[in-house]
Amino acid sequence: MTQTLTSPLPLESRLVERVWGGTRLIPAGGDTSRKIGEAWVVGEDNRVSGGPHTGQTLAELSAQFPEELLGRRATSARFPLLIKLLDCAEWLSVQVHPDDAQARELEGAGFLGKTEAWQVLDADGGAQIIAGIREGTPQDTLRAAILDGKVMEHVAYTPVHARDTFLIPAGTVHALGPGVFLYEVQQTSDLTYRIHDWDRPAAAGRALHLEKSAAVARPWPAPASPPPAAGAAVQQLTRCDYFVLERLGSGGGTLAGDTAGQSFHVLTVTRGEAQVEAGGERHTLGQFESLLLPAAVGAYGLSGDFELLRSSLPE
Incomplete structure (x- = not known):
């Protein structure tokens, strides 16, 4: 029998330890000494x-069923997005x-490259992020500051609150601060150039990439x-050339969606519990659980x- 992709795909999450990570992503009964970022x-x-x-894996399914999984808006057979939850107990490196x-x-x-949204x-209370460079900073000044x-001296600090949305285009200098828990959608890339790592101890510190950072950073907020x-x-909430991010809410009612063969939809519940009926199946999603609906x-x-x-992917 020929297999198809006309039903939802539940996925296994991958937990990643980071020096700046916290504990809220650790499953109940898990090892709370781990720093899961x-x-x-x-x-x-x-x-x-x-x-x-x-x-x-989605890589295997993308190669096997490119149009069924990704949809007609996809520009290649590679799965184009990476979606994460981040728990920040300390500052992340200042990066680009x-x-x-x-x-x-x-x-x-x-x-x-990597454009992302949060x-x-x-x-x-009092949590903040770095989201770009202060307006009016010349490009040559930024380049010299990175190399030196x-x-x-030039970054733009921004206070953050629940439900805030930020689009971080490639070239934007940025960092997440302690006390921030967020959803991130990005291009399929983990290519990061670190500019500053808060002078962490040698055991925790990581390599900086000053020359490459200076080459790609742009002086914009x-x-x-x-x-x-x-x-x-x-x-x-936001859109760019690589993705569209939306928030859907139902106070006990029903909502309808349609992939229409154009793009996959990734659903991630942030509050409450959702029943998803798709492809002849019914799935229950609790808080912070995700489900992938093929195109x-x-x-x-x-x-x-x-x-x-x-x-999802943009038009």
Whole structure:
């Protein structure tokens, strides 16, 4: 029998230890001495955890069923997005990512740049991030500051609160601060150039990439995300050339969606519990659980009292 991709794909998350990580991503009863900074919930290396494709990675399924999984908006057969949850107990390194052309020039063929977006799920009082460079900083000043170890004199600090959204285009200098828990959607790339790592002890410190950072960093603040339409059941939070991020909410009612063969949809519940009916199946998603709907799924329904984030490819 020929296998197809017309049903939802539950995926195994990958927990990643980081020097700046916290404990809220550790499963109940897990080892709380570990510093878990990231949960990679949907990406090309994640494996399907149920159904006929159990054990296969999204990379394998993308190669086998490119149009059924990715949809007509995809520009290649590689799974194009990586979606994570991040728990920040300390400052992340001040860093920057190249764009696609710069990644190929600096790293070689096959490398991709990284544009990303954040939706803040929770934030301690006084939590802040670095989101770009202060306006009016010349390019040559920024380059010199990076090479001389003085970039912190020019970064733009921004206070953050739950439900804030930030788009971080390639070239934007940025860092997440302690007390921030968020959802991140990004290009399929983990290419990071570190500029400053907070003078961590040698055992925890990591290599800096000053020359490459100076080559790709741009002297701009992160673009402001317009507030979503108040009261709308489907709210667009941000979009770019690589992804669309939306927030869907239902106070106990129902919502309808449709992949329409155009793009996969990634659903991640951020509050409550959602029932997903798609491809002849019914799935229950609790808080911070995700489900991938292949582009071939078509129409689907959502019910329950929930909020969720939906990532997909842009038109």
